[in-house]
Amino acid sequence: MSAGSxxxxxxxxxxxxxxLYLVLLLFALFYLLPFAIMVIxxxxxxxxxxxxxxxxxxxxxxxxxWVKAWATAQIGVDPTGLKPYFWNSIxxxxxxxxxxxxxxxxNGYVLTKWRFKYDTLIFGFMLFACFIPFQIVLIPMARIxxxxxxxxxxxxxxxxxxxxxxxxxxxxxxxxxxxxxxxLVRAAQIDGxxxxxxxxxxxxxxxxPIIVVSVIWQFTNIWNDFLFGASFADFDSQxxxxxxxxxxxxxxxxxxxxxxxxxxxxxALPTLLVYIVAGRxxxxxxxxxxxxx
Amino acid sequence: xxxxTIDNATKSYGSVxxxxxxxxxxxxxxxxxxxxxxxxxxxxxxxxxxxxxDITSGTISIKGKSMNGVHPSNRDIAMVFxxxxxxxxxxxxxxxxxxxxxxxxxxxxxxxxLRDVAKLLQIEPLLDRKPGQxxxxxxxxxxxxxxLVRNPDVFLFDEPLSNLDAKLRVDMRTEIKKxxxxxxxxxxxxxxxxxxxxxxxxxxAVMNGGYIQQLGTPKEIYDTPANxxxxxxxxxxxxxxxxxxxxxxxxxxVAETTNGLGETIKLPFATPPAGLKDYVGRTITLGLRxxxxxxxxxxxxxxxxxxTVKSRVIVMEPAGSDTFVMTEFGGQDCNARxxxxxxxxxxxDVDFTINMDKVVAFDPETEDRIV
Amino acid sequence: MATPAADADFKTKLQTWVPKLVLSPSLxxxxxxxxxxxxFSVYLSFTDSRxxxxxxxxGFENYDKLFRLRHWDIAVNNLIVxxxxxxxxxxxxxxxxxIFLDQKIRGESVLRPIFLYPMALSFxxxxxAWKWFLDPGIGLEHTMHLWGWxxxxxxxxxxxxxxxxxxxLAAVWQSSGFVMAMFLAxxxxxxxxxxxxxxxxxATNFQLYRRIIIPQLRPAFLSAFVILSHLAxxxxxxxxxxxxxxxxxxxxxxxxxxxxxxFTRNQMGIGASSSVIMLMTIVAIMVPYLYSELREKN
Numbered sequence: 001m002s003a004g005s006x007x008x009x010x011x012x013x014x015x016x017x018x019x020l021y022l023v024l025l026l027f028a029l030f031y032l033l034p035f036a037i038m039v040i041x042x043x044x045x046x047x048x049x050x051x052x053x054x055x056x057x058x059x060x061x062x063x064x065x066w067v068k069a070w071a072t073a074q075i076g077v078d079p080t081g082l083k084p085y086f087w088n089s090i091x092x093x094x095x096x097x098x099x100x101x102x103x104x105x106x107n108g109y110v111l112t113k114w115r116f117k118y119d120t121l122i123f124g125f126m127l128f129a130c131f132i133p134f135q136i137v138l139i140p141m142a143r144i145x146x147x148x149x150x151x152x153x154x155x156x157x158x159x160x161x162x163x164x165x166x167x168x169x170x171x172x173x174x175x176x177x178x179x180x181x182x183x184l185v186r187a188a189q190i191d192g193x194x195x196x197x198x199x200x201x202x203x204x205x206x207x208x209p210i211i212v213v214s215v216i217w218q219f220t221n222i223w224n225d226f227l228f229g230a231s232f233a234d235f236d237s238q239x240x241x242x243x244x245x246x247x248x249x250x251x252x253x254x255x256x257x258x259x260x261x262x263x264x265x266x267x268a269l270p271t272l273l274v275y276i277v278a279g280r281x282x283x284x285x286x287x288x289x290x291x292x293x
Numbered sequence: 294x295x296x297x298t299i300d301n302a303t304k305s306y307g308s309v310x311x312x313x314x315x316x317x318x319x320x321x322x323x324x325x326x327x328x329x330x331x332x333x334x335x336x337x338x339x340x341x342x343x344x345x346x347d348i349t350s351g352t353i354s355i356k357g358k359s360m361n362g363v364h365p366s367n368r369d370i371a372m373v374f375x376x377x378x379x380x381x382x383x384x385x386x387x388x389x390x391x392x393x394x395x396x397x398x399x400x401x402x403x404x405x406x407l408r409d410v411a412k413l414l415q416i417e418p419l420l421d422r423k424p425g426q427x428x429x430x431x432x433x434x435x436x437x438x439x440x441l442v443r444n445p446d447v448f449l450f451d452e453p454l455s456n457l458d459a460k461l462r463v464d465m466r467t468e469i470k471k472x473x474x475x476x477x478x479x480x481x482x483x484x485x486x487x488x489x490x491x492x493x494x495x496x497x498a499v500m501n502g503g504y505i506q507q508l509g510t511p512k513e514i515y516d517t518p519a520n521x522x523x524x525x526x527x528x529x530x531x532x533x534x535x536x537x538x539x540x541x542x543x544x545x546x547v548a549e550t551t552n553g554l555g556e557t558i559k560l561p562f563a564t565p566p567a568g569l570k571d572y573v574g575r576t577i578t579l580g581l582r583x584x585x586x587x588x589x590x591x592x593x594x595x596x597x598x599x600x601t602v603k604s605r606v607i608v609m610e611p612a613g614s615d616t617f618v619m620t621e622f623g624g625q626d627c628n629a630r631x632x633x634x635x636x637x638x639x640x641x642d643v644d645f646t647i648n649m650d651k652v653v654a655f656d657p658e659t660e661d662r663i664v
Numbered sequence: 665m666a667t668p669a670a671d672a673d674f675k676t677k678l679q680t681w682v683p684k685l686v687l688s689p690s691l692x693x694x695x696x697x698x699x700x701x702x703x704f705s706v707y708l709s710f711t712d713s714r715x716x717x718x719x720x721x722x723g724f725e726n727y728d729k730l731f732r733l734r735h736w737d738i739a740v741n742n743l744i745v746x747x748x749x750x751x752x753x754x755x756x757x758x759x760x761x762x763i764f765l766d767q768k769i770r771g772e773s774v775l776r777p778i779f780l781y782p783m784a785l786s787f788x789x790x791x792x793a794w795k796w797f798l799d800p801g802i803g804l805e806h807t808m809h810l811w812g813w814x815x816x817x818x819x820x821x822x823x824x825x826x827x828x829x830x831x832x833l834a835a836v837w838q839s840s841g842f843v844m845a846m847f848l849a850x851x852x853x854x855x856x857x858x859x860x861x862x863x864x865x866x867a868t869n870f871q872l873y874r875r876i877i878i879p880q881l882r883p884a885f886l887s888a889f890v891i892l893s894h895l896a897x898x899x900x901x902x903x904x905x906x907x908x909x910x911x912x913x914x915x916x917x918x919x920x921x922x923x924x925x926x927f928t929r930n931q932m933g934i935g936a937s938s939s940v941i942m943l944m945t946i947v948a949i950m951v952p953y954l955y956s957e958l959r960e961k962n
Contacts, residue, residue, distance in 0.1 A: 020764050027779065030837070031782060031841065032778060034790075034794060035793060124955075128950060135922040135939040136940065136943045183378035186372070187380075189366065190370065191391050193366075194678070202382070223786070224787065245905060248795075249908070261796075265789075279780065
């Protein structure tokens with residue numbers, strides 16, 4: 001989305017333009033509404049929700065549901081709120097993102113600048129791994145994690161996310177390093193720099209944008225994962241998404257919608273925040289990764 | 294023993310051989326240019342000398358020591374790349390001294406070397422800048438500085454001028470030549486530009502299709518091209534090629550062809566190559582440089598054997614210093630280089646003087662020069 | 665630098681091996697955790713595994729049972745309906761929004777993130793929001809009634825015949841902005857001079873898009889199709905959060921089927937065989953795509 005291409009050749013008349021804006025605004029409403037309603041209703045007392053109109057602004061503003069969702073709501077058997085699960089997610093996401101990004105960067109570097117026989121084939125194998133339905137690995141993974149003593153633990157989940165994120169991070173870095181001039185690497189070789197020094201002193205200093213992409217992609221994917229969390233975690237390692245689902249689906253007692261919404265927003269907050277701060281790079285990088293394959 | 298020896302070097306990718314048994318000896322202080330069209334293998338050969346690509350068979354040695362399997366940084370070579378390959382995140386000074394740093398040269402020494410090179414190339418004011426802030430010509434200088442600072446045995450240049458605009462290219466060409474004369478270093482230089490090759494080199498290797506077509510001094514290459522490929526690739530405008538029939542007349546050899554009016558003309562050889570006798574009665578290809586085909590007043594006064602014939606002017610192109618006149622011999626378009634103020638017009642029949650001292654003859658089947 | 669010569673110096677030899685060494689942990693992880701696991705699952709699908717893996721060979725029995733299960737039938741049919749609608753609607757909306765946004769729209773920088781933000785959310789969050797929004801007793805229907813539109817009727821989420829469309833709705837809400845971004849990137853990559861040339865040739869806006877621009881978005885269409893179809897087949901979280909597969913089995917898909925047969929119904933053999941079918945579907949879509957992509961580059 002370069003600034004140079006704003007000069008579009010297509011010209012539109014006044015009526016068409018009005019219609020364009022109308023449709024665009026309508027869709028903006030469609031995308032905003034569900035989340036906005038969730039936010040509004042998360043600061044209402046429960047009686048206003050069950051008895052009133054979901055579109056109405058709260059008459060009684062209350063942050064009680066947020067406090068409850070965070071600290072005291074009943075999840076599973078304990079009234080712990082989402083707090084411990086939030087930290088579980090953090091403890092899982094940070095190392096998984098870091099490791100998969102570092103490995104992806106190194107893989108991309110090798111696959112573009114140190115090519116060898118069958119490297120395309122190897123890359124193909126890695127890329128294909130991005131697209132497998134995870135159901136095919138659920139059973140063996142449960143088995144292996146059990147055997148390795150990692151079942152139900154955060155390190156186990158980190159391992160899972162690193163493995164299944166590696167294809168994407170490798171793809172991103174490979175696409176990015178592909179256009180990094182190979183002559184620079186050759187010049188550095190003649191200058192006497194070795195494999196790691198070339199990476200460290202040449203490639204890495206100019207990898208900022210793609211690191212951002214890889215980190216955001218991995219962060220959102222891992223944070224938002226439900227399947228692996230639900231399959232391989234126990235209380236000490238259950239991530240936020242699983243806890244939220246437990247909170248929302250729990251059949252005991254009154255359905256406290258306002259608390260559910262507060263919880264859902266809490267679960268969405270980190271990725272939304274990342275998206276708002278760095279979303280522009282994300283989309284740009286995603287394009288480079290997906291359109292060009 | 295030569296300084297840089299390329300002995301029977303071959304390069305294959307899988308089953309495809311892209312470079313066939315190349316033999317070149319380069320003496321110390323020589324400026325060797327590898328020239329040829331793209332895909333001829335010249336860059337591959339340069340990369341093999343640098344150690345950036347390995348050798349499938351044969352040897353490359355520097356100062357009598359085989360370089361096969363020796364890491365690029367241990368070959369005592371330096372290279373200037375087409376894109377300059379300056380490290381974008383480092384200052385000019387860092388770019389130049391990076392190689393010394395990698396070779397663990399002490400800081401004080403690096404500083405001295407940097408200052409010397411910067412002075413030599415007149416880039417002192419640029420040392421703190423990043424490559425992104427430099428113009429094309431400045432980048433070119435920095436890239437050369439990075440190579441010079443290492444004080445290597447052999448300099449390798451990979452089309453270093455092709456990214457510059459026309460005027461800057463000519464300036465930098467002169468500068469590289471000056472530098473070579475001043476420092477007397479051994480240089481291997483790759484280009485596809487035959488003028489660069491002619492002006493810079495002490496010797497030229499013309500390459501095509503993975504073969505060395507001819508290895509010789511610029512004069513040898515220009516005056517006595519080994520085959521039709523070299524004859525047409527080197528020189529601008531390219532050599533005129535006229536089909537002629539060889540006849541024996543009065544004990545001498547004569548080339549018979551037609552002029553632009555359709556009349557038969559005869560061009561006697563003064564000193565025909567020995568092998569030409571075998572072609573009597575057959576048709577060969579006669580090679581004639583544009584400057585050996587002129588107006589009578591513009592002909593080389595030192596020439597021994599000048600023949601003047603009539604032909605018709607098809608097109609004339611004034612180029613300022615000369616006027617190029619196109620005519621026809623033997624049914625082929627031929628370029629004549631005439632004096633700037635020659636008075637001719639298209640359609641006119643004028644006198645053309647051929648310098649028969651300079652003609653070369655090619656076997657039309659093997660395409661090799663008849664010697 | 666394929667193989668170093670026998671007489672290569674240490675540094676050269678090192679440089680041939682270090683890259684491969686660096687790549688090897690990733691490759692090993694892939695081989696074990698992806699390809700090894702796939703083989704293991706395929707093997708399990710031919711065994712009599714129930715609550716735990718067991719190694720009694722039963723041949724195609726699991727597949728035979730699977731294809732005769734009405735439950736699986738429903739799941740597959742649901743997936744076909746879901747995937748088809750999801751891909752088509754996302755592409756149509758995505759393309760439309762991208763074309764509209766590409767008309768020098770004022771406020772594009774505000775609209776774009778609004779269209780896109782849902783993809784930053786977890787399907788669980790999306791499911792939670794929509795589940796409630798669509799709940800007739802409290803959500804949209806209820807609100808319309810309160811606003812005086814008494815006859816308004818919208819209970820698809822509780823209706824066996826329509827519940828699957830609510831899954832489509834929520835999924836489209838989440839992903840269509842992303843498809844928009846892909847098309848927008850494609851549109852911005854089209855050479856403007858060519859469009860000007862076409863206008864000189866007398867093309868109307870509609871013809872311009874139909875004949876010149878949209879055909880050039882082929883790669884974006886292909887990428888969108890590949891990504892959406894793979895998301896559709898993997899979709900598990902959204903169904904769990906939105907409908908839990910219900911009402912009844914009305915929104916069951918292969919992903920939820922596999923999970924429940926393997927982990928709650930203790931029919932691991934059948935679960936494994938269903939995951940193999942899912943994999944084979946993905947392979948049929950992905951392998952030609954990846955092959956052509958990697959081909960092109962070399």
